[in-house]
Amino acid sequence: GDSVTQMEGPVTLSEEAFLTINCTYTATGYPSLFWYVQYPGEGLQLLLKATKADDKGSNKGFEATYRKETTSFHLEKGSVQVSDSAVYFCALSRNAGKSTFGDGTTLTVKP
């Protein structure tokens, strides 16, 4: 079946550091790939997405590129802020709208 594997956390960075959170997936066909973010006490919200190979999703300084050859969708940001502290989930959706989520990576950014 489908699966998503995320880099284990927690991740702690200083403000303005470079962020990478790795995500790889297993799925047949051509899934769509997503990154969601969850702030404390809230539900998940979409951060960015890519629907086909080589697409780059971007939002709020975050980027991720759909790499079919390596089945990856790594999340990057050049300079993190304290306000980026949250839990980040990689997910895929292949059919019927059902999503498969990774376990989440907790990011803490210190001033």
Add this chain to the structure above:
Amino acid sequence: NAGVTQTPKFQVLKTGQSMTLQCAQDMNHNSMYWYRQDPGMGLRLIYYSASEGTTDKGEVPNGYNVSRLNKREFSLRLESAAPSQTSVYFCASRGQGLSGTEAFFGQGTRLTVV
């Protein structure tokens, strides 16, 4: 635009009690979902409804039932709560069931079973 609304936000139950978690969306979405979130385990799908009038089991359906009351509302029922059902529950919806569309989540219900 409220999006996805869940009630209640918090609940404490005694073992064996029953309760229903309510979820409503105002985005005219066809598909709705119930997930549970446990530390270190990501989100696990309990049940989903691809359209009004249909429901299907997800990964972890045991101990739960659902009702898709109409297009807007999708409720989750615990008939006899157990401590293993202590979790944060999220309802989500998605438009048209297309793989490229994102899910919209409610704020969650934090349930403790003692």
